[in-house]
Amino acid sequence: MRPVIVFIFFALAAPVAAQPAPVIISELMWSGSTASTADEWIELYNASNAAIDLVGWTLTYRSGDEDKVMFVLDTAVIPAGQTFLIANYAANHKNSLLAVEPQRVDAAVSLPNTKLLLQLYDGDPQAGGQLIDVADDGRGAPFAGDSASKSAMVRIAFDQPGDQPESWATATEQSGWDAGASELGTPGSIPAYLLPEEGEAPEPVMETNILPMSWASVKGHLHP
Numbered sequence: 304m305r306p307v308i309v310f311i312f313f314a315l316a317a318p319v320a321a322q323p324a325p326v327i328i329s330e331l332m333w334s335g336s337t338a339s340t341a342d343e344w345i346e347l348y349n350a351s352n353a354a355i356d357l358v359g360w361t362l363t364y365r366s367g368d369e370d371k372v373m374f375v376l377d378t379a380v381i382p383a384g385q386t387f388l389i390a391n392y393a394a395n396h397k398n399s400l401l402a403v404e405p406q407r408v409d410a411a412v413s414l415p416n417t418k419l420l421l422q423l424y425d426g427d428p429q430a431g432g433q434l435i436d437v438a439d440d441g442r443g444a445p446f447a448g449d450s451a452s453k454s455a456m457v458r459i460a461f462d463q464p465g466d467q468p469e470s471w472a473t474a475t476e477q478s479g480w481d482a483g484a485s486e487l488g489t490p491g492s493i494p495a496y497l498l499p500e501e502g503e504a505p506e507p508v509m510e511t512n513i514l515p516m517s518w519a520s521v522k523g524h525l526h527p
Contacts, residue, residue: 325351326381328423328438328465329458329493330474333414334450336486339398343414344390344405344490345421349381350461356380357387361427365420365441370428373421374411388491403479403491419445437465447471455488459497
């Protein structure tokens with residue numbers, strides 16, 4: 304019976320596949336713009352059907368072999384189905400080509416052109432904050448986007464992990480830019496082809512929790 308007991312124990316302890324995140328990293332401009340290579344931004348998207356308070360949420364970036372905090376959100380609420388834009392420059396800055404005003408301007412926004420890896424937590428990762436979403440895998444060139452044409456990296460699979468290349472594509476649409484800009488991307492909005500059909504509500508976010516079970520409790524279930 305020992306092999307059977309061990310098998311059941313590990314089956315109970317095994318992690319359950321994550322459900323689609325309520326907030327995802329939906330678009331990145333890691334290449335900068337023709338105005339400045341530092342004209343970079345990060346877009347979050349609330350894919351759920353309820354407003355979400357992001358106060359205390361933390362974004363980290365990979366630096367060498369460790370993850371460091373890029374910023375902690377202190378005032379942020381994303382309504383259902385809306386975006387939250389975080390940029391290095393305000394829209395009226397001389398180095399910005401944004402036509403939409405970011406909800407947060409933060410000089411800490413700096414995205415590498417290689418070994419890109421961002422991780423979004425719902426709190427301090429050192430104090431129990433849970434990992435909500437990731438962008439890229441920290442190896443080689445970014446999954447999508449283009450430095451030569453100044454095209455953004457766009458999330459095309461909201462229900463798939465962000466550390467998979469199939470979840471991303473190089474932008475082909477343009478909105479949210481100053482007149483005359485040639486950059487591709489949709490800062491502050493989600494491309495229409497990625498949104499639910501009219502009248503179709505976003506999928507409700509489901510949470511799956513595994514309750515901790517001691518070895519004694521497992522044996523109790525097996526031998527009542």
